[in-house]
Amino acid sequence: MSVDPQKPRKILCVHGVQMGNDADQQQHKEISDLIDSRLGNIPLTFETEMYRYENINDAAQKRYKQLLKLVAQTPAGGIVADKAFDLVADVVTAMLDTSTAAKIRAGLRARILEIFDEGNPCYLVAHSLGTIYAFDVINALMREEGLFLRDSRRTWPLQGLVTLGSPIGLPMFSGSERKKVTKLGPGTKWFRWLNYWDRTDPVVSGNIFGKPVRSFGIAEKYQLADPNQGWVIRDRAVDTGRLWLLAHTAYWSHPIVGDGIVDMITN
Amino acid sequence: MTKWSVWLAVVFLSGCSNFLYQGSLVAPDSQGAQRKAILYWYKTEPLLGAAKAGPASLMTECGATLTFEERPQGLIFRGESGRDRLPGSAQPLADGAECGRIVDAASFVELKEGTVRVKILCEPVAGDEFSVVTRRYLKANDAPYAFEVDAQKRWSLFGAVIPAPSPPECAQR
Numbered sequence: 371m372s373v374d375p376q377k378p379r380k381i382l383c384v385h386g387v388q389m390g391n392d393a394d395q396q397q398h399k400e401i402s403d404l405i406d407s408r409l410g411n412i413p414l415t416f417e418t419e420m421y422r423y424e425n426i427n428d429a430a431q432k433r434y435k436q437l438l439k440l441v442a443q444t445p446a447g448g449i450v451a452d453k454a455f456d457l458v459a460d461v462v463t464a465m466l467d468t469s470t471a472a473k474i475r476a477g478l479r480a481r482i483l484e485i486f487d488e489g490n491p492c493y494l495v496a497h498s499l500g501t502i503y504a505f506d507v508i509n510a511l512m513r514e515e516g517l518f519l520r521d522s523r524r525t526w527p528l529q530g531l532v533t534l535g536s537p538i539g540l541p542m543f544s545g546s547e548r549k550k551v552t553k554l555g556p557g558t559k560w561f562r563w564l565n566y567w568d569r570t571d572p573v574v575s576g577n578i579f580g581k582p583v584r585s586f587g588i589a590e591k592y593q594l595a596d597p598n599q600g601w602v603i604r605d606r607a608v609d610t611g612r613l614w615l616l617a618h619t620a621y622w623s624h625p626i627v628g629d630g631i632v633d634m635i636t637n
Numbered sequence: 638m639t640k641w642s643v644w645l646a647v648v649f650l651s652g653c654s655n656f657l658y659q660g661s662l663v664a665p666d667s668q669g670a671q672r673k674a675i676l677y678w679y680k681t682e683p684l685l686g687a688a689k690a691g692p693a694s695l696m697t698e699c700g701a702t703l704t705f706e707e708r709p710q711g712l713i714f715r716g717e718s719g720r721d722r723l724p725g726s727a728q729p730l731a732d733g734a735e736c737g738r739i740v741d742a743a744s745f746v747e748l749k750e751g752t753v754r755v756k757i758l759c760e761p762v763a764g765d766e767f768s769v770v771t772r773r774y775l776k777a778n779d780a781p782y783a784f785e786v787d788a789q790k791r792w793s794l795f796g797a798v799i800p801a802p803s804p805p806e807c808a809q810r
Contacts, residue, residue, distance in 0.1 A: 410804030612796030625801035629702045636769040
């Protein structure tokens with residue numbers, strides 16, 4: 371297994387906290403349009419693809435949803451409770467070390483390794499809760515024998531990570547497996563992680579009222595001064611042009627985010 | 638009455654003014670060729686609450702896009718070991734070292750239209766087999782580059798993004 375730099379770039383998108391089902395997750399089309407609009411006339415072939423896990427979540431949460439509907443007696447109350455539960459349960463599923471979370475991580479890992487087998491340079495663009503799954507899977511892959519040899523990017527199943535509106539700075543997601551990133555060891559190549567976040571995004575701040583975050587670092591808490599770590603981690607506070615929850619959904623089509631993705635996949 | 642209350646709440650919670658700032662110039666890139674460079678960034682002023690803005694993209698014709706971020710030390714482009722270096726240096730750059738600076742403000746919210754000066758302190762390192770294009774940006778220079786920046790403003794009920802300037806077309810690589 372080896373990555374061929376001449377093959378089309380594959381951008382694998384991972385959605386976050388969602389309502390609806392797998393068929394509703396089409397954010398890879400937004401990323402494709404975004405890259406097209408920011409690429410200029412750089413001669414690059416690429417494909418985008420979605421990793422979907424909402425149906426896995428929904429199947430695991432079905433019996434709890436039914437219980438909640440019984441509790442929410444009125445039809446209107448049932449609808450509101452159902453939507454709210456869908457979102458909250460997704461978060462709890464990722465936060466806890468559940469078999470559902472393990473199934474979602476295994477599916478993502480398997481798809482990344484399939485793309486690796488096919489030889490395409492692969493980049494991960496993950497949103498919201500999906501960034502937690504992405505972080506876990508990348509760090510686990512880096513611990514596997516024969517993958518991510520520091521000075522040979524051809525052994526890297528993933529060439530870079532872009533996270534959007536990630537809650538990874540919140541204490542609820544700082545489990546024992548997420549205290550640090552996996553070191554790549556000595557060498558000269560760097561694994562790049564760009565973390566875009568809006569200051570009023572409540573999923574990033576953990577503040578339901580969207581109180582702005584004034585600090586500068588979220589993902590960079592993982593950055594060590596030790597060059598043997600092999601990661602370049604950049605937090606980029608981006609003004610999405612929207613406020614509160616609207617900011618949380620605005621990253622997929624933002625030009626500044628697109629510029630960062632293009633810079634990553636062309637180098 | 639209730640309907641009006643909901644509308645008022647929506648207006649105050651999500652209504653805002655959106656700004657796009659952009660300017661361009663032609664100057665030598667890191668390989669000495671005259672190239673067009675475009676600088677742009679966004680700002681949002683909500684009806685309620687503090688304004689937010691940035692980061693800025695600096696796009697160079699036939700080259701790379703640099704990101705200037707707001708950090709405690711100002712508006713800077715942070716270099717990466719393996720991608721940037723001090724001009725003529727054989728030593729790898731310390732990751733995160735300052736490689737560029739917007740000198741006219743300490744935050745993007747304070748940065749206005751008019752002349753915006755940008756210093757470039759580093760040069761790009763040659764890429765590897767994964768590089769599709771040669772990474773270039775404006776030549777390192779003691780004197781800052783002066784961009785004449787215009788602002789566009791738009792009011793929006795739910796927030797919006799004014800279309801960004803297109804990357805400069807590369808006529809000759």
